[in-house]
Amino acid sequence: MRRILADRSARAAVLGARAALALAAFALGLAEDGAAKPVTVADLLASSPTTDWRVPDPEDTLYMDLARGRIVIELASRVAPQHAANIRALARAHYFDGLAIVRVQDNYVVQWDDPEHRRPVPAAVRRSVEFTAAAAAEARFEPLPDRDVYAPQVGFLDGFPAARDPRSHLVWLAHCYGMVGAGRDDPPASDGTEMYAVIGNAPRQLDRNVALVGRVIKGMELLSSLPRGSGEMGFYAGSESAVPIRSMRIAADVPDAQRTPIEVLRTDSATFRALLEQRRERHEPWFKYSPDRIDLCNVPLPARAIPSAGR
Amino acid sequence: MRRILADRSARAAVLGARAALALAAFALGLAEDGAAKPVTVADLLASSPTTDWRVPDPEDTLYMDLARGRIVIELASRVAPQHAANIRALARAHYFDGLAIVRVQDNYVVQWDDPEHRRPVPAAVRRSVEFTAAAAAEARFEPLPDRDVYAPQVGFLDGFPAARDPRSHLVWLAHCYGMVGAGRDDPPASDGTEMYAVIGNAPRQLDRNVALVGRVIKGMELLSSLPRGSGEMGFYAGSESAVPIRSMRIAADVPDAQRTPIEVLRTDSATFRALLEQRRERHEPWFKYSPDRIDLCNVPLPARAIPSAGR
Numbered sequence: 310m311r312r313i314l315a316d317r318s319a320r321a322a323v324l325g326a327r328a329a330l331a332l333a334a335f336a337l338g339l340a341e342d343g344a345a346k347p348v349t350v351a352d353l354l355a356s357s358p359t360t361d362w363r364v365p366d367p368e369d370t371l372y373m374d375l376a377r378g379r380i381v382i383e384l385a386s387r388v389a390p391q392h393a394a395n396i397r398a399l400a401r402a403h404y405f406d407g408l409a410i411v412r413v414q415d416n417y418v419v420q421w422d423d424p425e426h427r428r429p430v431p432a433a434v435r436r437s438v439e440f441t442a443a444a445a446a447e448a449r450f451e452p453l454p455d456r457d458v459y460a461p462q463v464g465f466l467d468g469f470p471a472a473r474d475p476r477s478h479l480v481w482l483a484h485c486y487g488m489v490g491a492g493r494d495d496p497p498a499s500d501g502t503e504m505y506a507v508i509g510n511a512p513r514q515l516d517r518n519v520a521l522v523g524r525v526i527k528g529m530e531l532l533s534s535l536p537r538g539s540g541e542m543g544f545y546a547g548s549e550s551a552v553p554i555r556s557m558r559i560a561a562d563v564p565d566a567q568r569t570p571i572e573v574l575r576t577d578s579a580t581f582r583a584l585l586e587q588r589r590e591r592h593e594p595w596f597k598y599s600p601d602r603i604d605l606c607n608v609p610l611p612a613r614a615i616p617s618a619g620r
Numbered sequence: 621m622r623r624i625l626a627d628r629s630a631r632a633a634v635l636g637a638r639a640a641l642a643l644a645a646f647a648l649g650l651a652e653d654g655a656a657k658p659v660t661v662a663d664l665l666a667s668s669p670t671t672d673w674r675v676p677d678p679e680d681t682l683y684m685d686l687a688r689g690r691i692v693i694e695l696a697s698r699v700a701p702q703h704a705a706n707i708r709a710l711a712r713a714h715y716f717d718g719l720a721i722v723r724v725q726d727n728y729v730v731q732w733d734d735p736e737h738r739r740p741v742p743a744a745v746r747r748s749v750e751f752t753a754a755a756a757a758e759a760r761f762e763p764l765p766d767r768d769v770y771a772p773q774v775g776f777l778d779g780f781p782a783a784r785d786p787r788s789h790l791v792w793l794a795h796c797y798g799m800v801g802a803g804r805d806d807p808p809a810s811d812g813t814e815m816y817a818v819i820g821n822a823p824r825q826l827d828r829n830v831a832l833v834g835r836v837i838k839g840m841e842l843l844s845s846l847p848r849g850s851g852e853m854g855f856y857a858g859s860e861s862a863v864p865i866r867s868m869r870i871a872a873d874v875p876d877a878q879r880t881p882i883e884v885l886r887t888d889s890a891t892f893r894a895l896l897e898q899r900r901e902r903h904e905p906w907f908k909y910s911p912d913r914i915d916l917c918n919v920p921l922p923a924r925a926i927p928s929a930g931r
Contacts, residue, residue: 509821510915514911534848597828
């Protein structure tokens with residue numbers, strides 16, 4: 310059978326002898342009988358201890374329900390606390406229900422909001438400039454060794470892709486695929502009433518220019534496969550139909566039976582460190598040239614149904 | 621009116637005084653009356669001389685016709701001449717007609733081929749290992765000043781995003797959004813009977829591991845918005861329908877009236893250099909923080925209908 314293009318979640322690939330030798334240099338090693346171990350991401354995750362996973366706080370979990378299914382967003386509530394509070398207040402006021410995805414620009418963003426600003430905004434909602442994190446966040450930054458085109462240093466912050474400037478001690482979230490942000494005005498400030506998700510090659514030029522407020526942890530394909538808008542900047546125009554939002558809810562407000570049980574791999578876990586090595590040094594036989602490095606936005610941030618939940 | 625998220629093809633933005641001053645340092649400058657000039661990509665392209673554009677050779681232009689429309693691919697025939705010859709021979713033998721897109725993996729690739737290998741392959745088709753370009757290609761490499769995560773140097777080769785290793789003098793095409801490649805076997809070799817297009821964040825780890833054979837220059841959104849496959853690695857499975865390919869044709873074989881007149885901005889043009897500066901240093905008022913650098917795969921490579929063709 311022909312091999313197909315190797316991919317990010319490829320099925321078990323058994324190591325060749327040369328690759329196994331190289332692999333022994335890092336955490337995975339060989340099985341006790343000396344047999345080569347499979348090293349795909351799927352294998353790593355399947356053998357990970359449950360303590361390497363975390364369940365996002367239901368107060369930080371946003372459900373966007375479309376006719377085509379549910380998108381689950383984890384809010385970066387420690388990095389963008391005002392925006393997270395705003396989005397909670399907006400969801401609780403049913404602000405987004407019946408609004409629509411109004412823009413899908415290829416290789417860029419999906420956007421939803423109230424284009425005519427008719428809906429009342431809850432009084433608790435405050436405009437804010439959370440384009441970088443508060444100073445205390447620097448201590449939580451987990452650096453990657455790899456270089457970056459846009460920032461002096463990249464890594465992870467509270468499980469989200471992030472960047473850091475060691476000179477200014479600033480840290481900020483990075484515009485990787487699947488990240489969710491708050492559209493803003495000029496002069497700069499935003500409140501979460503206009504939201505977008507990144508569906509293309511990481512538009513890192515937006516970093517520090519916009520408040521990123523979270524990440525899609527399930528259902529990304531429901532956004533990325535939407536028809537592109539033919540209007541300027543990908544807005545739906547003419548006879549195209551905007552995509553209605555049935556509801557946006559905070560998981561904590563949703564009855565247990567209607568929640569989506571989901572957990573996310575901890576970025577401070579041994580499994581995540583092994584995953585990083587596996588994605589950086591490609592030992593699968595298919596790879597003839599290992600990059601030995603990884604771009605921040607190519608690092609998988611796995612999420613999965615909670616096994617015990619049985620769904 | 622509220623501003624919306626700035627984007628890659630934003631409408632005219634008039635420069636503020638500070639930005640105009642900075643802008644004077646490069647090619648665009650100010651209008652003769654000293655008034656600030658707009659500097660969006662759309663403006664740059666609208667004012668570009670026709671000599672800054674090139675029409676891809678019809679022998680290097682591949683039409684993929686789906687029910688939803690036509691995708692136009694420019695073949696990198698000087699970088700991957702054997703693959704380009706193979707794909708021409710396959711298209712002329714109607715090899716792809718009636719085959720289907722069988723895999724759409726989110727944030728990765730769209731793939732089409734003959735999964736059961738029932739179709740006869742023309743005798744002229746030769747398996748090859750064009751994972752890097754021939755030595756002569758190095759002289760045609762146009763470097764970007766920006767750094768890169770994966771390669772010592774990046775830039776453009778024959779109008780395609782590319783990388784270079786100055787030590788080995790190797791150059792190769794880069795897996796940016798919209799690039800088209802030839803799926804391969806292990807041991808490595810490919811013939812163009814299995815093809816894929818990149819629909820996600822640049823999977824640069826594939827560089828030098830696969831033969832890239834071209835780039836989608838029109839209709840990318842028809843591929844990127846396809847429903848994702850639910851099978852392993854995004855293959856369509858169960859009740860999902862693979863997306864039939866009506867035909868794949870070389871433009872030179874298509875009657876004039878059925879061709880898609882299209883031209884591509886030359887990467888060795890003054891307009892392209894101005895565009896690079898505009899994308900690197902963001903002078904639009906919306907941007908509060910200019911990245912002053914650009915990732916290879918974030919550089920727009922504009923294509924447009926040939927103005928004189930009137931379509």
